[in-house]
Amino acid sequence: MKKNVLIIGAGGVAQVVAHKCAQHNDTLGNIAIASRTLSKCEDIVSSVLEKGSMKVEGSIKAYALNALDVAATVELIQQTESQIVINVGTAFLNMSVMSACIEAKVAYLDTAIHEEPNKICETPPWYANYEWKRRDECKENGVTAILGVGFDPGVVNAYAKLGCELLDSVDSIDIVDVNAGDHGRYFATNFDPEINFREFTGTVYSWQNSEWQSNKMFEVSRTDDLPVVGERTTYLSGHDEVHSLSQNLGVANIRFWMGFGEHYINVFTVLKSLGLLSEQPVTTAEGQEVVPLKVVKAVLPDPSSLAPNYTGKTCIGDFVKGKKDGKDKEVFIYNVADHKEAYNEVGSQGISYTAGVPPVAAAILVATGEWDAKTMVNVEELDPRPFINLLNTMGLPTRIKDEEGDRPVSF
């Protein structure tokens, strides 16, 4: 049964989601795109029509919406007869959009954990602070809510679940995210610098020996020889998926590692040490009040401007370590994506592509009923097989590497 989709947000990820929904509008039906700035939604609609992304004849329309306004969001869901909402707006909107979905009794998907503007890095597990408080409400209303179904979190949660099924017992899951792409600029962030830097200024929580451990950013590193992108150093980082996998899989060690080049770390360290990443205003000699982080954002390139010249690959995957048939075993389940191919297909760079394709795959699985859970779930609570199979056909193929070699995965 076809299900209409409402996309909330109009950034680089929303652009990918729109193109991918259009490519599958035989399953997903009508597409609505809503954000505060109507013109950004209209630009995405134009891009989809220009690229000829619509698989079958259908409707794709732009709407202006303040998604913090629950009543307005409910009204738009009803007006557009949407049955699935894909929320890829800013992380500050999640709770409002979820409220609207519960009220309208439609499916809710997002790709990042809820954040409150003035709070950085709250108590772990993060999902328990906002999302999970509404699990019962979803269940009572028969509402499917799939949390964090981008790439990481999202696909890597499915990889973690798959790893647990492939092995007899699992001791550790190490998720590694490397962007080996080159945008040709002196320095740029791949998404909003303000949100990007917020990720790295707080405590790094990891799950080790079945307990929360606290570290600082860039304090702990590992180096792996990864498929395609080669030897890369990654750093223990705080990330959403650690906060659900630790609670759902019964695995003692769950860690997230983000790759950074020396140049990125150097620029970050200089800016942070000088106080230029601060959200607290300073006063200039002339008496002007300024938030330094907002000035840094103003001088950095607009992330969407990077896409046309972005080259190189990303490699994101899970090292799953444990026992199989009484012997030690490690598998690496991963995807490699290409910035240029992403741009050619949907006009976005690879980071937006890997984040934007998975929620559309999830929406298709909700539409077909395979993932229509009728309650709130994180991705590792669902069967990873149909998701991985579908992503194989949608531009994000999964591979596995172990002592038997490196090969594609499908079921």
Added chain:
Amino acid sequence: MKKNVLIIGAGGVAQVVAHKCAQHNDTLGNIAIASRTLSKCEDIVSSVLEKGSMKVEGSIKAYALNALDVAATVELIQQTESQIVINVGTAFLNMSVMSACIEAKVAYLDTAIHEEPNKICETPPWYANYEWKRRDECKENGVTAILGVGFDPGVVNAYAKLGCELLDSVDSIDIVDVNAGDHGRYFATNFDPEINFREFTGTVYSWQNSEWQSNKMFEVSRTDDLPVVGERTTYLSGHDEVHSLSQNLGVANIRFWMGFGEHYINVFTVLKSLGLLSEQPVTTAEGQEVVPLKVVKAVLPDPSSLAPNYTGKTCIGDFVKGKKDGKDKEVFIYNVADHKEAYNEVGSQGISYTAGVPPVAAAILVATGEWDAKTMVNVEELDPRPFINLLNTMGLPTRIKDEEGDRPVSF
């Protein structure tokens, strides 16, 4: 004959000048300190009185003055019966203060070349753009104007002149300025960050083979094993003294080299590359207009706050290379100063100390008549001997190093 002094400016260098004038008020008479902010002048007066710096009973008074107002400056010179003006205010004031001195027929001393706020790094030789245009006027009025009589420019000009007298012919003069001090902060500039960074964002002019040569900052370096501070790398930099020595000494190669640690260069490079040292305003996502350099200034430590914890030494001197008795000869004429000793004596760090002591020595030589030129001169046009002798007794002893060893210099 005692000569009263008017000090213009109330920063770290003015503080040193005031203390040193007080220590020699048997020659220099009454002391007046004037700047836009009266309270800063009053703080300096208090510091002088608290330290008991006055050698003999005398007057030291604070005044509010906008030194861009020539008539007001003339009036203050007359009211205070000052015969020597030591201008250590911002470099934007020079021409106004000089006008007042010519009108009042009193001596004028400064320590840095005139700058216009909106122009960075004008055509060489810089002195010809402003100061030297008024040389005839000084001569006609019998006014002594000694330009750039801090340490560099200033003492290093006297060293250059002395080097030319010690050798039969000189081929090159390389002035090396190393601050091997440690203020214990992640990053700080030794004087106003805005003025400091202005020095390094323009073209680097040097005098080579009797012609102006243009380079970029950090493009050319040299490494020397220097007395006390050891092996240090310095970078070809633009600096005032090159613009007078090149015109006055008939030497084919005159270069200025500033020492920077790798850490300083790294921070500078990151900030400059990101556009954070720009004087041009940017607009934040919220629509606020901000000059990035002013925000950088706001987050950096106030340079005067560094003094109490500053340790280590400075080494500034001239490598003079040429012929003596038909043989190749090189001498290094230099001074080593100590940050902590400077702070203990006058409450300022070493950079302010080396800049502030020489103009007081020059004022004393004007008062005694030895340097009372009755026209406009740069320091290399005066006899270096009495200046070096006097500085030996005032906290800035000169030493010489050549093939015969390393020894103090006096005449």
